[in-house]
Amino acid sequence: xxxxxxxxxxxxxxxxxxxxxxxxxxxxxxxxxxxxxxxxxxxxxxxxxxxxxxxxxxxxxxxxxxxxxxxxxxxxxxxxxxxxxxxxxxxxxxxxxxxxxxxxxxxxxxxxxxxxxxxxxxxxxxxxxxxxxxxxxxxxxxxxxxxxxxxxxxxxxxxxxxxxxxxxxxxxxxxxxxxxxxxxxxxxxxxxxxxxxxxxxxxxxxxxxxxxxxxxxxxxxxxxxxxxxxxxxxxxxxxxxxxxxxxxxxxxxxxxxxxxxxxxxxxxxxxxxxxxxxxxxxxxxxxxxxxxxxxxxxxxxxxxxxxxxxxxxxxxxxxxxxxxxxxxxxxxxxxxxxxxxxxxxxxxxxxxxxxxxxxxxxxxxxxxxxxxxxxxxxxx
Amino acid sequence: xxxxxxxxxxxxxxxxxxxxxxxxxxxxxxxxxxxxxxxxxxxxxxxxxxxxxxxxxxxxxxxxxxxxxxxxxxxxxxxxxxxxxxxxxxxxxxxxxxxxxxxxxxxxxxxxxxxxxxxxxxxxxxxxxxxxxxxxxxxxxxxxxxxxxxxxxxxxxxxxxxxxxxxxxxxxxxxxxxxxxxxxxxxxxxxxxxxxxxxxxxxxxxxxxxxxxxxxxxxxxxxxxxxxxxxxxxxxxxxxxxxxxxxxxxxxxxxxxxxxxxxxxxxxxxxxxxxxxxxxxxxxxxxxxxxxxxxxxxxxxxxxxxxxxxxxxxxxxxxxxxxxxxxxxxxxxxxxxxxxxxxxxxxxxxxxxxxxxxxxxxxxxxxxxxxxxxxxxxxx
Numbered sequence: 195x196x197x198x199x200x201x202x203x204x205x206x207x208x209x210x211x212x213x214x215x216x217x218x219x220x221x222x223x224x225x226x227x228x229x230x231x232x233x234x235x236x237x238x239x240x241x242x243x244x245x246x247x248x249x250x251x252x253x254x255x256x257x258x259x260x261x262x263x264x265x266x267x268x269x270x271x272x273x274x275x276x277x278x279x280x281x282x283x284x285x286x287x288x289x290x291x292x293x294x295x296x297x298x299x300x301x302x303x304x305x306x307x308x309x310x311x312x313x314x315x316x317x318x319x320x321x322x323x324x325x326x327x328x329x330x331x332x333x334x335x336x337x338x339x340x341x342x343x344x345x346x347x348x349x350x351x352x353x354x355x356x357x358x359x360x361x362x363x364x365x366x367x368x369x370x371x372x373x374x375x376x377x378x379x380x381x382x383x384x385x386x387x388x389x390x391x392x393x394x395x396x397x398x399x400x401x402x403x404x405x406x407x408x409x410x411x412x413x414x415x416x417x418x419x420x421x422x423x424x425x426x427x428x429x430x431x432x433x434x435x436x437x438x439x440x441x442x443x444x445x446x447x448x449x450x451x452x453x454x455x456x457x458x459x460x461x462x463x464x465x466x467x468x469x470x471x472x473x474x475x476x477x478x479x480x481x482x483x484x485x486x487x488x489x490x491x492x493x494x495x496x497x498x499x500x501x502x503x504x505x506x507x508x509x510x511x512x513x514x515x516x517x518x519x520x521x522x523x524x525x526x527x528x529x530x531x532x533x534x535x536x537x538x539x540x541x542x543x544x545x546x547x548x549x550x551x552x553x554x555x556x557x558x559x560x561x562x563x564x565x566x567x568x569x570x571x572x573x574x
Numbered sequence: 575x576x577x578x579x580x581x582x583x584x585x586x587x588x589x590x591x592x593x594x595x596x597x598x599x600x601x602x603x604x605x606x607x608x609x610x611x612x613x614x615x616x617x618x619x620x621x622x623x624x625x626x627x628x629x630x631x632x633x634x635x636x637x638x639x640x641x642x643x644x645x646x647x648x649x650x651x652x653x654x655x656x657x658x659x660x661x662x663x664x665x666x667x668x669x670x671x672x673x674x675x676x677x678x679x680x681x682x683x684x685x686x687x688x689x690x691x692x693x694x695x696x697x698x699x700x701x702x703x704x705x706x707x708x709x710x711x712x713x714x715x716x717x718x719x720x721x722x723x724x725x726x727x728x729x730x731x732x733x734x735x736x737x738x739x740x741x742x743x744x745x746x747x748x749x750x751x752x753x754x755x756x757x758x759x760x761x762x763x764x765x766x767x768x769x770x771x772x773x774x775x776x777x778x779x780x781x782x783x784x785x786x787x788x789x790x791x792x793x794x795x796x797x798x799x800x801x802x803x804x805x806x807x808x809x810x811x812x813x814x815x816x817x818x819x820x821x822x823x824x825x826x827x828x829x830x831x832x833x834x835x836x837x838x839x840x841x842x843x844x845x846x847x848x849x850x851x852x853x854x855x856x857x858x859x860x861x862x863x864x865x866x867x868x869x870x871x872x873x874x875x876x877x878x879x880x881x882x883x884x885x886x887x888x889x890x891x892x893x894x895x896x897x898x899x900x901x902x903x904x905x906x907x908x909x910x911x912x913x914x915x916x917x918x919x920x921x922x923x924x925x926x927x928x929x930x931x932x933x934x935x936x937x938x939x940x941x942x943x944x945x946x947x948x949x950x951x952x953x954x
Contacts, residue, residue: 358679369690
């Protein structure tokens with residue numbers, strides 16, 4: 195028991211006494227908490243600028259333009275005489291789409307023929323593309339429906355019957371979570387989990403690479419360190435996963451209990467992984483660089499931003515070894531979607547499985563590097 | 575310079591950082607995004623009608639490339655639970671009496687529920703389901719009109735007075751690979767180039783490590799610095815070049831613009847990221863702190879590039895911070911010259927900006943080095 199406590203104290207001292215580790219584990223919290231969410235503070239895209247190329251210049255085309263501008267998503271901010279001028283405005287990033295109303299638009303409508311309209315949306319920015327399509331398609335569709343209804347009524351159909359004929363079903367789309375489609379709400383809950391993992395990996399791997407030999411049985415040493423991580427992250431994890439999201443006004447449906455239940459194996463698995471990483475790369479500086487570089491790939495491997503369905507199976511298998519993959523999925527489902535523990539039980543077991551696997555490796559490394567009882571002084 | 579190349583070959587850590595790590599990362603990223611467009615998101619159908627119509631709608635849903643009907647849920651709460659656990663990405667609700675109500679003209683509701691917390695998958699589901707139901711409803715309206723004795727061509731015209739011809743500007747294949755990989759590759763290289771340069775410099779100029787090296791640079795600080803940095807410029811450019819051959823050749827991303835401008839941009843980009851690393855190190859003279867500075871600048875850089883959430887929608891301050899990071903300009907240049915075929919007089923500004931960053935950082939590093947040399951000379 196005293197061996198465990200000694201290892202626990204040594205690990206805590208290793209974390210708090212080393213300025214660099216303190217910087218990574220504690221200061222990073224403040225810095226990243228400010229910088230990562232910074233680009234997304236606006237949350238929503240409103241009034242995306244679109245160029246209007248009105249070749250018809252009629253009352254109907256003006257009416258269509260007015261309706262599109264009235265939508266929340268887009269605004270017709272520029273007028274252009276032709277497609278070439280309009281494309282240049284998009285290339286200059288002063289607009290993200292072009293709405294072309296062809297000549298003869300009104301005439302065709304009055305004749306009872308089809309009167310097509312062309313919409314070019316900038317597909318090199320997907321969020322913009324979506325907004326432009328949405329913003330123009332809905333008013334267009336409404337105007338089309340009104341025209342069709344008007345024609346039916348003129349033919350003598352009763353208004354309610356013609357409505358049923360124009361749109362026989364009411365089609366409703368309900369986003370179950372993140373209803374406002376806020377970008378910060380989408381990215382940040384997952385990003386915070388990843389930041390937590392990366393700073394923890396860096397900090398604890400640095401401690402491991404700098405630590406001298408410990409005393410006592412390897413099992414007690416590893417257990418003691420695990421105790422130290424749990425103590426430290428019992429304070430830090432809620433800060434990242436509960437308080438920080440609340441400060442940024444992100445919705446929270448989950449119970450803190452479930453977050454902590456998932457957090458425990460996540461912290462342990464990450465801490466143990468840090469031991470393995472430290473043993474693999476040995477030099478603290480190298481560990482830092484490697485971990486910095488893998489952050490972004492880890493994020494996309496987690497299947498959060500880029501759907502798992504599109505990740506090749508073998509890469510997805512590798513991704514399951516990274517604690518953040520299961521943790522991001524589990525924690526986002528708990529905090530953003532209100533999942534209960536049984537509902538994310540497979541993620542919980544997955545993380546505990548990683549804890550066991552990494553513990554075995556960490557122990558083996560410990561025994562290999564410094565056999566029990568042999569307290570010779572290795573330096574990192 | 576030759577000395578530096580020999581050093582790289584002698585030190586496995588350095589070789590690993592500048593060659594193995596970036597290559598592994600780029601292969602991983604290419605693997606993740608190779609599928610291009612995610613398809614086959616699982617969806618559940620709550621079919622309370624069990625009519626010919628509801629079954630045909632289900633078939634149409636399954637036929638949409640974006641989605642696959644995975645299973646039938648018995649109730650809405652059942653469907654919701656399936657979404658929360660991550661079994662499916664969305665649900666389509668077909669109410670009881672759907673077919674009957676449509677025939678009666680009572681306009682029943684079809685509801686699409688989708689998981690918008692996982693926005694990329696969720697919007698995919700919404701798009702796929704919307705399209706399938708639109709098609710089903712259009713078929714219905716056509717058959718109603720034809721039932722009233724309208725000719726099929728005329729019926730087609732009547733149900734859609736203002737058809738929207740949607741075009742995806744710059745990215746007609748609508749492929750994620752084109753822009754995500756084009757941006758992620760420089761982002762990861764930016765981190766690695768900055769960190770590896772700082773690490774390489776730390777091997778010569780680190781505290782306690784031959785301080786006389788600085789003094790030995792009698793023939794000038796500039797040649798010494800260039801000799802230190804340029805070998806890595808060559809290596810990183812080679813890696814970037816190879817990945818670009820893979821990207822534009824093997825993966826078939828269009829390359830529409832000027833190769834010369836792209837190449838100039840690449841050289842300036844690599845130099846500027848290296849200078850970030852160099853500046854971070856010569857200012858702190860401590861690899862740990864230098865790594866932290868590099869981490870703060872390069873790790874969150876992806877968000878500031880505006881590929882997810884567009885730069886134009888960010889706050890002025892976030893835009894300004896993004897403007898200081900070389901990757902922002904280089905990625906913009908790549909997208910401009912590969913996808914958007916932006917005229918040179920617009921696109922050249924990204925390169926000018928990169929040049930300014932190189933000059934500013936270069937001056938900073940040189941000034942600092944000159945001062946360090948004076949300090950050392952004063953001491954000896």
